[in-house]
Amino acid sequence: MGGNLLANYGEAVAMILFGIGFSNLLLQKNLIKKIIGLNIMDTATYLFLAEKGYIAGRMAPIVVDNVRDVEAYINPVPSGLVLTGIVVSVSVTALMLSLTIRLYKRYHTLNMDEISTMLKKEED
């Protein structure tokens, strides 16, 4: 068990980062810190994919001279998934930031709880 963990330290770090990002996104009150948590969480996923997609000693499947043995190359799909994931997380982050700007302009605070109390007051 411990030996496995040491050999796959990249994946272990990715999982720890995922946990950090997840709890930040869930528990932080400040919106900007929440967004930072979101980015840490997404990046951890890409680290995990990249770690899993690389096999030591092999190279990217770009053929310059002769096609070598199948064993010489890695699978390009995980890297492609990372790129797709980055695009998705960039757009989600942009949307979150624009929402934050709107909330800040309206309520002059970044604290989610304070915004909620202000909304309740507005209603009464």
Place this chain on the structure above:
Amino acid sequence: MNKKIARLWNTFILIAITAMSAALFVYMMGVGEPFTFMMGHFPAPWGNEIRAGLLEAGMALFFCIVMLLSLKGGQEHIDTEIDEEKANLYYIMINLLLSSLLALIYTNDLFTAYVFVEINTISACGLIMIRQNGRTIEAATRYMIMSSLGSGLLLMGLCILYDITGHLLMSNIKESVAYVYAQGTYNIPLAVSIGMICVGLAIKSALYPFHTWLPDAYGYSTVSSAAILSSLVSKGYIFLLIKIFYRVVGFDIIVNSKVINILFVFGLLGMIMGSVNAILENDIRRMIAFSSVAQIGYIYMGLGLGTKFAIVASVFHILSHASTKSLLFIAGVGLTDASGGSKKFIDLTGSGYRNPVAGVAFTIGACSMVGIPLFSGFISKLLFAQAAVGASVSKMLPTLICLAISTVLNAIYFMKTVIRIYTPKEKDTSFTKVGILEHPLYNIALFFMIILNMILGCCSQPIVNWITSGLNMFG
């Protein structure tokens, strides 16, 4: 683009997609077996695929119809509540949402499913905040936070699954998962991955403890958005989850994995707590929104029972809830309009007389939610009860008890509302009576929603047969 042209285009596209879905459905009925279509130039284990079966085709048709009706029912509100220059963006969001829903229904590739889950979330966020006020922006932010949590979990689960199996296409993953499961080598990662996917999708579809964004989002956005969000968006994720149950992990492995027990418990909690919150609510739109929380709980309870018949009941409840909830939202807005725009119960007194069509429609929706025979809600409750009897003994009793309690609670808040809107008010000249012919589009939409509800309620047997054979086609 001009607002009117955008609206026409949008209607045209919706009708065209509805017609094509209907054609596909009829074709699938005739052929009786699913077909896959290769996207791009690479064949099965590497490339991307979409797959159509009986259940997918029918779901797509149903989603299109509900979307068209909700949009038309709330048309006047879209025209008045949304800024002139933003109206065409609203229609773009609607089309984006429909396309991502269809992709979620038809896709045979897990990573494509993830990408479209995100697109679905973003467009739903647009639908919430198109009507700009503090409440909707706050609700949209909360929604995005919750959704990001859900999609983070979903993505991580998919990555682990991809890591174990080495495939992204659903049918290939299923073969590998069956092999890995038989070998017994990767049982813990497999369980973690299943758990992450289930919890991620449950968060995204607002299962009980993750519902905090929902009342504000449904209560203050424009009425079509609320109807579409409650009846379609959350259902798209649930449909994806059912697909993952059957086509990715395999039903037996899911049942053995114990993850469904978690869904079961939270489903039961949602059934009770959603209704309790709805009783305490003083605002008609937020009350309907909390009722959605309870109904999502029903669906997850069905998924958690762990028998095939319970899944049939859940799929039927997806249909039943989608048709009823959109009806309630659209009818509710007619009642609030007849009360000077106030959503408080006090002001709604007697509104059933001021807008008779909306009053009748709301009553029918309420009866369906409570589970009166003739309407769709009765059939889904009946199916859930039958499924509970067929499930394991330890789940049967809690299910039946919670069904009974939840039905009583439903009856309390819906019948309270119906009595309220039909309580005659003393002569009050401040509100004008809405004539039957005054809002033709609104009334036609309501009429078709009632018909849809009655079809689900009265001809349930063919629909149950269709769902059963569609689910068999999955496996």
